[in-house]
Amino acid sequence: MSIEQIYIIILACLVAGACSLCGVFLILRRLALISDAISHSVLLGIVLAFFLVQDLNSPLLILGATLTGVLTVYLIELLFSSKRLKKDASIGLVFPIFFAISIILINLFAGDIHLDQDAVLLGEIAFTPFRLLSLWGVTLGPISLWTMGIIFLLNCLFIGFFYKELKLTTFDPHLATMLGFFPVGLHYAFMTLVSITAVGAFESVGAILVVSLMIVPASSAYLLVNRLSHMLGLSVFFGILSALLGYALAYFADVSIAGSMAVMTGVIFLGAFIFSPSQGVLVKFFLFQKQRLLFATHMLLIQLLEHEGTQSENTENTISNLVYHMKWKLAFANNVVSHALEQGFINRDNDTLRLTSLGREKAKRVIVMDN
Amino acid sequence: MTEIISLNYTLIVVMIGAFILGITSGILSSFAVLRQQSLLGDVISHAALPGIAFAFLFFMTKHSLGLMIGAIISGWLGTFLVAMIVRYTTLTRDAAFGIVLSVFFGLGIVVLSYIQKLPSSEKAGLDSFLFGSASTILLSDIITMAIFASIIFIVIILFWKEFKLLSFDRHFMSSMGFPTERLDLMLTWLLVIGIVIGLQMVGVVLMSAMMIAPAAAARQWTSRLGVLVILAGFFGLISGGIGTLFSSYIPHLSTGPMIVISISVIMVFSLFFAPHRGVLWHWYKQREYQASIRANTMLVNMLLFSESATDPYHCHQLSALAAIGRGPAIKAMKELSNKGFVHNPKEDLWGLTPAGFNQAKRLQQSLDHDS
Numbered sequence: 001m002s003i004e005q006i007y008i009i010i011l012a013c014l015v016a017g018a019c020s021l022c023g024v025f026l027i028l029r030r031l032a033l034i035s036d037a038i039s040h041s042v043l044l045g046i047v048l049a050f051f052l053v054q055d056l057n058s059p060l061l062i063l064g065a066t067l068t069g070v071l072t073v074y075l076i077e078l079l080f081s082s083k084r085l086k087k088d089a090s091i092g093l094v095f096p097i098f099f100a101i102s103i104i105l106i107n108l109f110a111g112d113i114h115l116d117q118d119a120v121l122l123g124e125i126a127f128t129p130f131r132l133l134s135l136w137g138v139t140l141g142p143i144s145l146w147t148m149g150i151i152f153l154l155n156c157l158f159i160g161f162f163y164k165e166l167k168l169t170t171f172d173p174h175l176a177t178m179l180g181f182f183p184v185g186l187h188y189a190f191m192t193l194v195s196i197t198a199v200g201a202f203e204s205v206g207a208i209l210v211v212s213l214m215i216v217p218a219s220s221a222y223l224l225v226n227r228l229s230h231m232l233g234l235s236v237f238f239g240i241l242s243a244l245l246g247y248a249l250a251y252f253a254d255v256s257i258a259g260s261m262a263v264m265t266g267v268i269f270l271g272a273f274i275f276s277p278s279q280g281v282l283v284k285f286f287l288f289q290k291q292r293l294l295f296a297t298h299m300l301l302i303q304l305l306e307h308e309g310t311q312s313e314n315t316e317n318t319i320s321n322l323v324y325h326m327k328w329k330l331a332f333a334n335n336v337v338s339h340a341l342e343q344g345f346i347n348r349d350n351d352t353l354r355l356t357s358l359g360r361e362k363a364k365r366v367i368v369m370d371n
Numbered sequence: 372m373t374e375i376i377s378l379n380y381t382l383i384v385v386m387i388g389a390f391i392l393g394i395t396s397g398i399l400s401s402f403a404v405l406r407q408q409s410l411l412g413d414v415i416s417h418a419a420l421p422g423i424a425f426a427f428l429f430f431m432t433k434h435s436l437g438l439m440i441g442a443i444i445s446g447w448l449g450t451f452l453v454a455m456i457v458r459y460t461t462l463t464r465d466a467a468f469g470i471v472l473s474v475f476f477g478l479g480i481v482v483l484s485y486i487q488k489l490p491s492s493e494k495a496g497l498d499s500f501l502f503g504s505a506s507t508i509l510l511s512d513i514i515t516m517a518i519f520a521s522i523i524f525i526v527i528i529l530f531w532k533e534f535k536l537l538s539f540d541r542h543f544m545s546s547m548g549f550p551t552e553r554l555d556l557m558l559t560w561l562l563v564i565g566i567v568i569g570l571q572m573v574g575v576v577l578m579s580a581m582m583i584a585p586a587a588a589a590r591q592w593t594s595r596l597g598v599l600v601i602l603a604g605f606f607g608l609i610s611g612g613i614g615t616l617f618s619s620y621i622p623h624l625s626t627g628p629m630i631v632i633s634i635s636v637i638m639v640f641s642l643f644f645a646p647h648r649g650v651l652w653h654w655y656k657q658r659e660y661q662a663s664i665r666a667n668t669m670l671v672n673m674l675l676f677s678e679s680a681t682d683p684y685h686c687h688q689l690s691a692l693a694a695i696g697r698g699p700a701i702k703a704m705k706e707l708s709n710k711g712f713v714h715n716p717k718e719d720l721w722g723l724t725p726a727g728f729n730q731a732k733r734l735q736q737s738l739d740h741d742s
Binding site for chain 2: 027030031032033035082084088089091092093096099101104108121122208209214215216219222223250253254255256259260261262263265266273276279280284
């Protein structure tokens with residue numbers, strides 16, 4: 001593996017790590033789509049700052065872009081609080097304007113900026129190794145590695161330093177206000193952090209895929225664990241894992257690196273969505289089946305109790321009647337009967353079913369809803 | 372002027388396309404915004420990208436019908452996955468939106484980057500689906516668009532009453548025995564088709580704005596659904612026309628951003644200048660209201676003063692009356708003397724007129740009544 005590839009992999013991991021740290025709080029504070037808005041509108045800041053300083057590596061670009069990110073959040077909240085638009089409509093209106101203006105500026109001055117439309121959407125992580133930082137004649141590795149490293153560190157420091165405050169304002173903002181914390185201030189500080197991270201990641205993976213790195217690993221972690229600290233750790237792990245797997249996919253299939261990373265976050269999410277022990281589709285499916293069987297067994301016991309000792313007992317209390325009367329499929333009816341047999345609730349004589357004394361007790365209890 | 376807008380064949384084709392796009396998205400956006408599904412458009416348009424890419428791989432042609440069908444399928448799959456995530460997990464709707472849109476977009480980018488490497492002459496121009504391009508629109512595309520658009524119009528006219536009820540009171544509707552879920556699904560299908568129609572022109576990245584802005588702008592002017600839909604369609608049409616015109620004449624200008632900026636200008640204008648809901652209207656009404664409160668307070672104060680004197684029309688110095696500050700007091704006096712409620716026989720001396728006395732009595736009574 002060449003040094004260039006190692007640079008790209010490290011950068012991908014840093015981007016994924018920083019984004020997935022922010023993502024945890026974005027998910028928990030229900031701001032998932034704010035990150036979409038921010039990641040689109042930071043472009044305007046980058047373009048405008050570029051016109052001012054004419055240097056794509058200037059730290060002013062990051063500053064300008066961060067400011068537009070925060071401005072976007074402020075505008076969205078302003079529109080929403082004016083009561084003229086709903087929250088989702090406010091989000092969906094602000095960022096397309098910013099994004100459209102920046103694309104037009106890029107279109108019109110395409111010759112002057114080395115940004116182009118594709119770079120905006122795809123990022124240029126593959127070009128990372130060619131833009132090196134040199135200070136006093138010493139080459140210190142790619143610039144983006146340094147920027148992203150600092151941003152990652154900033155994320156860790158912010159979350160480490162304000163862990164308690166973030167936790168409280170996230171889960172109980174009212175209590176936080178009562179205790180004298182300042183949730184609005186913290187909200188904007190956090191939005192600033194998200195903007196900075198989006199700016200840093202933007203260059204590598206483009207506007208839209210930033211969203212996948214921010215939201216998807218955190219969502220996967222959210223489905224699997226119930227503690228904030230665990231969720232942070234797992235989210236970063238998933239982020240970095242998708243970066244590595246994504247790079248591998250991109251390398252072997254010769255496709256876009258940023259796109260592959262996004263796809264891998266999706267694959268991991270799909271895994272969590274299906275197999276999560278608490279919220280997974282699979283668990284819910286089995287739970288549903290189990291409840292269905294339980295409910296059907298209760299129905300069977302009630303049916304047997306109702307007709308016990310009556311004239312129609314021999315026709316009503318049969319498996320064929322279950323199929324005919326309850327509209328159960330034969331296989332399901334057999335399933336229910338064998339479940340009831342296992343539990344010792346009934347006896348079976350060919351087609352005819354009879355309650356045991358245990359089953360009679362159970363049926364009576366079920367009828368008064370005390371099971 | 373006639374030289375600039377010379378009606379050549381290509382331009383006419385493109386303009387017709389822009390009009391179709393504008394009207395359909397305007398109409399559909401009305402329902403999307405009312406049902407608080409504004410951002411669903413964002414999801415669908417991004418989710419359509421892999422469909423376009425796969426359809427191209429499958430058919431190996433850029434013919435719009437095949438690509439549109441691919442886009443419709445994957446756009447619909449995206450909304451289906453959102454519904455699944457919301458149904459099975461405790462993740463919020465915006466998180467589900469963010470996950471689906473970014474991962475699908477990433478997948479689209481991966482497949483597009485794969486197509487770029489294929490040795491095929493047809494692939495050029497597939498990029499235009501990202502930001503839209505008016506220049507690549509052919510007559511056959513317009514015909515496809517027109518067919519899909521007429522389907523949308525017919526369905527909306529046929530189910531007008533149902534969609535209206537669905538948008539405003541779905542619980543009432545389901546209690547009346549209407550199949551709300553099926554109608555919901557139908558409207559989502561229309562939204563998917565409407566978005567896919569616009570993709571070639573506006574592009575996946577900014578199409579979401581077309582599903583919000585026309586209705587959000589029209590909403591400021593009216594509170595009737597019929598007017599809203601027509602007005603939104605009209606706004607969509609204008610912005611489609613202006614956007615296409617600009618991007619046809621200015622080289623390298625993507626159509627999508629131009630259309631979005633046009634509709635945004637209409638939107639911002641409506642937000643400020645629309646009667647009843649506009650920011651300026653609101654500001655003016657508020658000033659009027661404040662002035663009337665000021666004048667009324669002054670009138671009641673003067674009544675209190677005059678009750679202590681034997682002559683109810685006795686004049687007092689302004690400094691004695693100005694409990695609300697001297698500046699506001701002067702303004703209030705001017706307004707009152709315009710109405711003939713006060714008179715000032717000498718500089719700085721103000722007293723009630725008989726009409727003012729009666730008015731003040733009435734105000735005081737209503738105040739007493741309230742408390």
